[in-house]
Amino acid sequence: MKTFDQLFAQLTETARTRPEGSGTVARLDAGVHSIGKKIVEEAAEVWMAAEHESKEQAAEEISQLIYHLQVMMIALDLDLDDVNRYL
Numbered sequence: 001m002k003t004f005d006q007l008f009a010q011l012t013e014t015a016r017t018r019p020e021g022s023g024t025v026a027r028l029d030a031g032v033h034s035i036g037k038k039i040v041e042e043a044a045e046v047w048m049a050a051e052h053e054s055k056e057q058a059a060e061e062i063s064q065l066i067y068h069l070q071v072m073m074i075a076l077d078l079d080l081d082d083v084n085r086y087l
């Protein structure tokens with residue numbers, strides 16, 4: 001289990017060190033267009049799970065959406081403060 005900030009720190013480090021086999025590195029290399037499509041897909045899965053599936057499944061889909069949003073943040077070279085200032 002990890003928090004939002006801990007995941008962001010991990011993904012930032014992954015982007016810096018580029019370990020072999022990392023899905024995050026592959027997503028970053030695929031670029032903003034590809035990451036954006038994945039965000040839209042995961043957002044739809046959150047919606048469907050919220051309406052038609054269990055709370056547990058909705059929570060899992062929400063976690064995946066958060067992951068892809070963080071990948072987009074890193075692709076755009078945004079850090080947590082860049083986003084937090086609008087919360």
Ligand SMILES: N=c1c2ncn([C@@H]3O[C@H](COP(=O)(O)OP(=O)(O)OP(=O)(O)O)[C@@H](O)[C@H]3O)c2ncn1[C@@H]1O[C@H](COP(=O)(O)O)[C@@H](O)[C@H]1O
Pocket residue numbers: 010011014021022023024025038063064067068
């Ligand atoms: N939290 C996540 C996470 N959430 C979602 N995903 C990815 O997003 C996909 C979303 O699931 P889908 O049901 O859409 O699966 P899919 O249709 O097969 O997706 P595609 O792989 O085809 O895009 C998952 O299969 C993962 O590839 C994640 N990948 C990684 N993480 C975290 O990121 C860390 C670093 O990951 P790596 O870079 O892969 O080492 C990991 O330790 C995890 O903690």
